[in-house]
Amino acid sequence: LAKTTQPISMDSYEGQEVNITCSHNNIATNDYITWYQQFPSQGPRFIIQGYKTKVTNEVASLFIPADRKSSTLSLPRVSLSDTAVYYCLVGDGYNQGGKLIFGQGTELSVKP
Protein backbone atom coordinates (compact mmCIF):
# COMPACT_ATOMS: atom_id res chain seq x y z
CA LEU A 1 0.00 0.00 0.00
CA ALA A 2 1.56 3.26 -1.14
CA LYS A 3 2.24 5.63 1.76
CA THR A 4 1.01 9.18 1.30
CA THR A 5 2.20 12.43 2.85
CA GLN A 6 0.17 15.64 2.77
CA PRO A 7 0.16 18.83 4.84
CA ILE A 8 -1.71 18.63 8.11
CA SER A 9 -3.47 21.95 7.59
CA MET A 10 -3.83 24.87 5.20
CA ASP A 11 -5.49 28.27 5.40
CA SER A 12 -7.00 30.21 2.54
CA TYR A 13 -9.38 33.07 1.83
CA GLU A 14 -12.57 33.08 -0.14
CA GLY A 15 -12.06 33.40 -3.87
CA GLN A 16 -8.52 32.06 -3.86
CA GLU A 17 -7.30 28.95 -5.63
CA VAL A 18 -6.13 26.26 -3.24
CA ASN A 19 -3.61 23.58 -4.17
CA ILE A 20 -3.07 20.61 -1.86
CA THR A 21 -0.12 18.39 -2.74
CA CYS A 22 0.16 14.75 -1.77
CA SER A 23 3.46 12.85 -1.97
CA HIS A 24 3.41 9.15 -2.81
CA ASN A 25 6.96 8.18 -3.72
CA ASN A 26 6.37 4.41 -3.80
CA ILE A 27 3.28 4.47 -5.99
CA ALA A 28 2.91 1.24 -7.97
CA THR A 29 2.15 0.86 -11.66
CA ASN A 30 -1.46 -0.23 -11.08
CA ASP A 31 -2.22 2.39 -8.42
CA TYR A 32 -4.79 5.12 -8.83
CA ILE A 33 -4.88 8.40 -6.92
CA THR A 34 -8.16 9.27 -5.25
CA TRP A 35 -9.19 12.28 -3.18
CA TYR A 36 -12.00 12.47 -0.66
CA GLN A 37 -13.50 15.45 1.15
CA GLN A 38 -14.95 15.30 4.65
CA PHE A 39 -17.10 18.05 6.13
CA PRO A 40 -17.55 18.27 9.90
CA SER A 41 -20.01 15.72 11.24
CA GLN A 42 -20.28 13.92 7.90
CA GLY A 43 -18.70 10.90 6.26
CA PRO A 44 -16.11 11.48 3.53
CA ARG A 45 -17.23 11.84 -0.05
CA PHE A 46 -15.35 11.10 -3.26
CA ILE A 47 -14.09 14.17 -5.10
CA ILE A 48 -11.85 13.08 -7.93
CA GLN A 49 -9.64 10.27 -9.16
CA GLY A 50 -6.83 10.03 -11.65
CA TYR A 51 -4.03 7.84 -12.96
CA LYS A 52 -1.82 10.28 -14.85
CA THR A 53 -1.78 13.80 -16.35
CA LYS A 54 -4.75 16.00 -15.49
CA VAL A 55 -8.33 15.27 -14.54
CA THR A 56 -11.01 17.91 -14.11
CA ASN A 57 -14.58 17.73 -12.92
CA GLU A 58 -17.15 20.20 -11.60
CA VAL A 59 -15.57 20.23 -8.16
CA ALA A 60 -11.79 20.16 -8.63
CA SER A 61 -8.81 19.42 -10.82
CA LEU A 62 -6.16 16.80 -10.18
CA PHE A 63 -2.68 17.28 -11.55
CA ILE A 64 -0.36 14.27 -11.74
CA PRO A 65 3.20 14.67 -13.05
CA ALA A 66 4.78 12.12 -15.34
CA ASP A 67 6.63 10.29 -12.55
CA ARG A 68 3.37 10.03 -10.53
CA LYS A 69 5.26 10.42 -7.26
CA SER A 70 3.01 13.25 -6.22
CA SER A 71 -0.36 14.73 -7.07
CA THR A 72 -1.99 18.10 -6.53
CA LEU A 73 -5.66 18.69 -5.82
CA SER A 74 -6.69 22.12 -7.05
CA LEU A 75 -9.82 23.85 -5.81
CA PRO A 76 -10.67 26.95 -7.87
CA ARG A 77 -12.06 30.04 -6.13
CA VAL A 78 -12.79 28.45 -2.77
CA SER A 79 -15.69 29.51 -0.59
CA LEU A 80 -16.37 29.11 3.12
CA SER A 81 -18.21 25.88 2.34
CA ASP A 82 -14.99 24.30 1.10
CA THR A 83 -13.72 24.19 4.67
CA ALA A 84 -13.16 20.48 5.19
CA VAL A 85 -10.56 17.77 5.55
CA TYR A 86 -9.14 16.46 2.27
CA TYR A 87 -7.72 12.96 2.05
CA CYS A 88 -5.38 11.58 -0.58
CA LEU A 89 -5.48 7.79 -1.15
CA VAL A 90 -3.27 5.77 -3.44
CA GLY A 91 -3.76 2.17 -4.42
CA ASP A 92 -5.71 -0.31 -6.48
CA GLY A 93 -8.10 -3.14 -5.81
CA TYR A 94 -5.71 -6.00 -6.42
CA ASN A 95 -2.45 -5.71 -4.52
CA GLN A 96 -3.47 -4.30 -1.17
CA GLY A 97 -6.00 -6.79 0.06
CA GLY A 98 -8.95 -4.52 -0.58
CA LYS A 99 -8.31 -2.16 2.32
CA LEU A 100 -9.29 1.47 2.01
CA ILE A 101 -6.96 3.32 4.36
CA PHE A 102 -7.28 7.03 5.05
CA GLY A 103 -4.33 9.03 6.39
CA GLN A 104 -4.61 12.13 8.55
CA GLY A 105 -5.68 14.31 5.65
CA THR A 106 -5.28 18.05 5.15
CA GLU A 107 -7.55 20.31 7.14
CA LEU A 108 -8.43 23.25 4.92
CA SER A 109 -9.78 26.36 6.59
CA VAL A 110 -11.30 29.01 4.31
CA LYS A 111 -11.68 32.45 5.84
CA PRO A 112 -13.82 35.36 4.68
Place this chain on the structure above:
Amino acid sequence: GAGVSQSPSNKVTEKGKDVELRCDPISGHTALYWYRQSLGQGLEFLIYFQGNSAPDKSGLPSDRFSAERTGGSVSTLTIQRTQQEDSAVYLCASSSRTGVDTEAFFGQGTRLTVV
Protein backbone atom coordinates in the same frame (compact mmCIF):
# COMPACT_ATOMS: atom_id res chain seq x y z
CA GLY B 1 -31.64 2.35 -1.13
CA ALA B 2 -30.40 5.67 -2.39
CA GLY B 3 -27.38 5.74 -0.13
CA VAL B 4 -25.63 4.05 2.77
CA SER B 5 -27.84 4.02 5.83
CA GLN B 6 -26.57 3.64 9.39
CA SER B 7 -28.56 3.16 12.52
CA PRO B 8 -28.91 4.38 15.11
CA SER B 9 -27.61 7.85 14.34
CA ASN B 10 -26.85 8.38 18.00
CA LYS B 11 -26.37 5.90 20.81
CA VAL B 12 -25.67 6.56 24.46
CA THR B 13 -24.81 3.51 26.49
CA GLU B 14 -23.51 2.73 29.92
CA LYS B 15 -20.01 1.42 30.38
CA GLY B 16 -20.00 -2.37 30.29
CA LYS B 17 -23.06 -2.73 28.06
CA ASP B 18 -23.01 -4.29 24.61
CA VAL B 19 -24.02 -2.27 21.54
CA GLU B 20 -24.87 -3.15 17.96
CA LEU B 21 -24.39 -0.72 15.11
CA ARG B 22 -26.08 -1.39 11.80
CA CYS B 23 -25.08 -0.52 8.25
CA ASP B 24 -27.28 -0.88 5.16
CA PRO B 25 -25.06 -0.52 2.09
CA ILE B 26 -26.10 0.62 -1.34
CA SER B 27 -27.92 -2.20 -3.09
CA GLY B 28 -25.60 -4.36 -5.13
CA HIS B 29 -22.40 -3.14 -3.47
CA THR B 30 -20.24 -6.10 -2.58
CA ALA B 31 -17.61 -4.21 -0.58
CA LEU B 32 -18.37 -2.78 2.84
CA TYR B 33 -16.04 -0.92 5.20
CA TRP B 34 -16.21 0.07 8.87
CA TYR B 35 -14.27 2.97 10.37
CA ARG B 36 -14.03 4.71 13.71
CA GLN B 37 -13.41 8.42 14.06
CA SER B 38 -12.73 9.95 17.44
CA LEU B 39 -13.27 13.66 17.96
CA GLY B 40 -10.81 15.67 15.90
CA GLN B 41 -9.03 12.58 14.64
CA GLY B 42 -8.69 10.81 11.31
CA LEU B 43 -10.52 7.72 10.13
CA GLU B 44 -9.36 4.53 11.82
CA PHE B 45 -9.92 1.52 9.56
CA LEU B 46 -11.59 -1.33 11.42
CA ILE B 47 -12.65 -4.04 8.98
CA TYR B 48 -13.90 -4.62 5.47
CA PHE B 49 -16.12 -7.20 3.84
CA GLN B 50 -16.03 -8.59 0.33
CA GLY B 51 -19.45 -10.18 0.11
CA ASN B 52 -20.01 -11.88 3.44
CA SER B 53 -16.33 -12.55 4.00
CA ALA B 54 -14.00 -10.41 6.11
CA PRO B 55 -10.51 -11.22 4.80
CA ASP B 56 -8.66 -9.07 7.33
CA LYS B 57 -9.83 -8.42 10.88
CA SER B 58 -6.54 -7.00 12.14
CA GLY B 59 -7.92 -3.46 12.34
CA LEU B 60 -10.39 -4.31 15.06
CA PRO B 61 -9.07 -2.63 18.26
CA SER B 62 -9.71 -5.56 20.60
CA ASP B 63 -11.59 -8.82 20.88
CA ARG B 64 -14.55 -6.86 22.24
CA PHE B 65 -15.20 -5.74 18.67
CA SER B 66 -16.75 -8.03 16.08
CA ALA B 67 -18.57 -7.57 12.80
CA GLU B 68 -20.64 -9.69 10.51
CA ARG B 69 -22.40 -9.34 7.23
CA THR B 70 -25.22 -11.52 6.07
CA GLY B 71 -26.72 -12.02 2.63
CA GLY B 72 -24.05 -9.78 1.15
CA SER B 73 -26.00 -6.80 2.39
CA VAL B 74 -26.56 -5.56 5.95
CA SER B 75 -23.60 -5.48 8.32
CA THR B 76 -23.54 -5.26 12.09
CA LEU B 77 -20.66 -4.02 14.20
CA THR B 78 -20.90 -5.26 17.78
CA ILE B 79 -18.97 -3.84 20.69
CA GLN B 80 -19.11 -5.89 23.86
CA ARG B 81 -18.52 -4.54 27.36
CA THR B 82 -18.19 -0.98 26.09
CA GLN B 83 -15.54 1.29 27.53
CA GLN B 84 -15.38 5.08 27.56
CA GLU B 85 -12.58 5.03 24.99
CA ASP B 86 -15.01 3.41 22.56
CA SER B 87 -16.85 6.73 22.31
CA ALA B 88 -16.53 7.89 18.71
CA VAL B 89 -18.37 8.17 15.42
CA TYR B 90 -18.56 4.85 13.64
CA LEU B 91 -18.72 5.20 9.87
CA CYS B 92 -19.69 2.64 7.29
CA ALA B 93 -19.00 2.80 3.56
CA SER B 94 -19.82 0.61 0.60
CA SER B 95 -18.56 0.30 -2.96
CA SER B 96 -19.17 -1.87 -5.99
CA ARG B 97 -15.90 -3.66 -5.26
CA THR B 98 -12.90 -3.25 -2.98
CA GLY B 99 -10.00 -0.97 -3.73
CA VAL B 100 -8.85 2.62 -3.83
CA ASP B 101 -9.72 2.78 -7.51
CA THR B 102 -13.41 2.32 -6.78
CA GLU B 103 -15.55 5.10 -5.31
CA ALA B 104 -16.74 4.42 -1.78
CA PHE B 105 -19.97 5.90 -0.47
CA PHE B 106 -20.20 6.72 3.21
CA GLY B 107 -23.11 6.78 5.58
CA GLN B 108 -23.74 9.58 8.06
CA GLY B 109 -22.31 7.54 10.90
CA THR B 110 -23.38 6.43 14.36
CA ARG B 111 -22.23 8.64 17.21
CA LEU B 112 -21.55 6.37 20.17
CA THR B 113 -21.20 7.83 23.64
CA VAL B 114 -20.23 5.57 26.51
CA VAL B 115 -21.01 7.04 29.92
